Amino acid sequence: MKLFTLLLSLFTITTFAQNNKKYDTFFEKGNGNQSASYAETIAYFKMLASDFPTIQIKEMGLTDSGEPLHMVTFNPDKEFDFDKIQKTKAVLFVNNGIHAGEPDGIDATMQFYRDLAIGKLKAPKNTVLVSIPVYNIGGALNRNSTTRANQDGPEIYGFRGNARNYDLNRDLMKSDTRNTKSFVEIFQKINADVFIDNHVSNGSDYQYKLTYIMTEHNKLGTVLGGFMNNEMMPALVKNLQKKKIETTPYVDSFKDTPDKGFGQFVDSPRYTTGYTSLFNTIGFVVETHMLKKYAERVKMTYEYMKSTLDFTDANYQKIKDLRVKNLEQYQPKKKYTLQWELDSTKATTFSFLGYEASYKKSEATTGDRLYYDRSKPYKKDVPYIKEFKSLKDVVIPSAYIIPRGYWNIIDLLKNNNISFSQLKNDTIIEVESYRIADFKTVPMAYEGHYVHRNTTVTSKIVKMAFAKGDYIVPTTQKGVKYLVEAFEPEGVDSFFNWNFFDPILQQKEHYSEYIFEDTAANLLKENPSLKAELEAKKQTDATFAKSPEAQLDWIYKHSAYYEKAHMQYPVYRVL
Numbered sequence: 032m033k034l035f036t037l038l039l040s041l042f043t044i045t046t047f048a049q050n051n052k053k054y055d056t057f058f059e060k061g062n063g064n065q066s067a068s069y070a071e072t073i074a075y076f077k078m079l080a081s082d083f084p085t086i087q088i089k090e091m092g093l094t095d096s097g098e099p100l101h102m103v104t105f106n107p108d109k110e111f112d113f114d115k116i117q118k119t120k121a122v123l124f125v126n127n128g129i130h131a132g133e134p135d136g137i138d139a140t141m142q143f144y145r146d147l148a149i150g151k152l153k154a155p156k157n158t159v160l161v162s163i164p165v166y167n168i169g170g171a172l173n174r175n176s177t178t179r180a181n182q183d184g185p186e187i188y189g190f191r192g193n194a195r196n197y198d199l200n201r202d203l204m205k206s207d208t209r210n211t212k213s214f215v216e217i218f219q220k221i222n223a224d225v226f227i228d229n230h231v232s233n234g235s236d237y238q239y240k241l242t243y244i245m246t247e248h249n250k251l252g253t254v255l256g257g258f259m260n261n262e263m264m265p266a267l268v269k270n271l272q273k274k275k276i277e278t279t280p281y282v283d284s285f286k287d288t289p290d291k292g293f294g295q296f297v298d299s300p301r302y303t304t305g306y307t308s309l310f311n312t313i314g315f316v317v318e319t320h321m322l323k324k325y326a327e328r329v330k331m332t333y334e335y336m337k338s339t340l341d342f343t344d345a346n347y348q349k350i351k352d353l354r355v356k357n358l359e360q361y362q363p364k365k366k367y368t369l370q371w372e373l374d375s376t377k378a379t380t381f382s383f384l385g386y387e388a389s390y391k392k393s394e395a396t397t398g399d400r401l402y403y404d405r406s407k408p409y410k411k412d413v414p415y416i417k418e419f420k421s422l423k424d425v426v427i428p429s430a431y432i433i434p435r436g437y438w439n440i441i442d443l444l445k446n447n448n449i450s451f452s453q454l455k456n457d458t459i460i461e462v463e464s465y466r467i468a469d470f471k472t473v474p475m476a477y478e479g480h481y482v483h484r485n486t487t488v489t490s491k492i493v494k495m496a497f498a499k500g501d502y503i504v505p506t507t508q509k510g511v512k513y514l515v516e517a518f519e520p521e522g523v524d525s526f527f528n529w530n531f532f533d534p535i536l537q538q539k540e541h542y543s544e545y546i547f548e549d550t551a552a553n554l555l556k557e558n559p560s561l562k563a564e565l566e567a568k569k570q571t572d573a574t575f576a577k578s579p580e581a582q583l584d585w586i587y588k589h590s591a592y593y594e595k596a597h598m599q600y601p602v603y604r605v606l
Contacts, residue, residue, distance in 0.1 A: 063326035092213030121347035124223035131170030131189025136229025169194025184325030203306035292414030
């Protein structure tokens with residue numbers, strides 16, 4: 032009888048092991064240096080969803096490739112209605128393959144879901160896991176072995192640009208691509224509490240296999256940002272250390288080498304974590320090290336996701352409560368920081384595991400080249416800055432008003448789940464009005480745009496006539512930070528700086544100088560104060576005094592003939 036029981040037990044174990052081979056991923060079946068294709072990845076998740084009722088895969092909008100974006104959910108309760116989920120559980124959202132040549136997260140996430148489904152990992156009680164298995168589908172379909180010149184594996188991988196050659200991790204605010212619009216739809220639908228974007232780093236050499244970016248905690252908000260910075264991130268680092276994994280903040284070096292010091296990465300809203308932070312979501316970027324073996328990098332990504340899931344599950348209610356409390360900081364009449372910079376007065380040091388670096392004669396060029404000597408590892412204290420200070424603040428208005436003609440802006444608001452209403456009648460409203468005073472524009476196209484920077488405005492309080500159908504967008508809503516970043520022209524990733532309002536920068540009506548000369552002379556005769564202002568400018572501006580053309584243009588721009596739309600910012604603030 033004992034022999035029968037033993038044989039039965041061995042048979043059961045053998046059968047279970049054989050059945051589980053069915054769930055080996057493409058990566059696991061290979062030599063540790065191969066990554067699944069887009070088709071293989073989707074087919075694998077469809078198989079899991081078919082075999083396990085705890086997993087659902089769903090198409091969620093198109094991408095520029097023409098293929099749909101997929102959302103995969105793991106919930107041990109087999110509930111996939113997010114209105115219901117958010118009432119009782121937290122949501123951890125994982126994004127993979129935004130740069131398709133960095134596929135570590137694609138392969139790690141397949142294993143992660145599989146291990147949760149078969150019970151190899153303990154299923155979370157309080158957290159639902161959601162992922163985009165492959166975000167940059169166009170890039171994933173553009174498979175090659177050469178474009179990641181500095182990366183050690185896998186053998187074949189995708190390309191950084193998407194099907195229209197956009198870098199999707201620069202597209203979140205402007206949303207030029209279908210990929211981004213579909214990502215935003217998913218993010219808004221699931222109302223993620225914690226977010227991870229899986230990447231591979233570039234740059235310096237060092238001992239770490241895993242680095243990370245946490246979203247700028249000062250920008251996230253004192254309540255939620257303080258929790259992330261002081262509790263969650265230290266707990267994740269400690270948990271990884273228990274698994275013999277040393278990690279460091281993303282190495283964004285000040286100089287050539289990290290021993291000179293570095294600071295936290297500034298993730299403005301164009302980046303995924305910069306965007307998700309606008310909706311009070313804790314965000315992390317996993318950056319495995321490009322010079323480490325692919326199998327090691329996949330394992331590091333897997334373990335970071337597991338540590339984050341475990342922490343979120345243990346602290347789910349606190350995270351959800353802090354998200355609500357954090358939003359209370361962003362109310363009308365309160366200050367909001369539009370521009371940040373690292374605060375060098377608050378630099379600290381930490382023990383960094385690096386390699387000695389030096390320079391030697393290049394064998395490829397006539398210069399010297401940097402190299403790292405892996406035979407000389409070091410552990411030394413290096414300067415690090417993670418605190419930011421404000422460069423530019425604004426006061427949050429009670430609402431923004433957008434003329435009804437800006438349908439492209441309204442489409443983006445809808446995509447981001449922003450609430451608004453329309454005027455039912457023509458109305459006079461007192462508003463703060465901006466004019467664009469100055470800006471600079473990059474000399475070359477960047478991500479499909481000639482981006483503006485160093486923008487400044489002048490403002491005045493005016494009573495303006497608005498038309499029936501114009502849009503009123505209140506700031507007392509979940510997306511308040513998104514609205515301020517989008518509509519304040521001086522914001523780094525404002526809609527103005529991304530060229531949404533460039534038509535106002537072009538003067539549409541002009542004048543013939545020889546005809547306007549007579550009109551200008553009459554204007555000066557009829558308006559002594561205007562003439563006095565002109566004379567004063569000639570006294571203080573020598574270049575202007577020598578230019579009749581500039582003087583005539585000045586008179587034109589100070590007359591009723593000059594069009595009001597030129598340089599007039601068309602979004603208005605209700606205080």
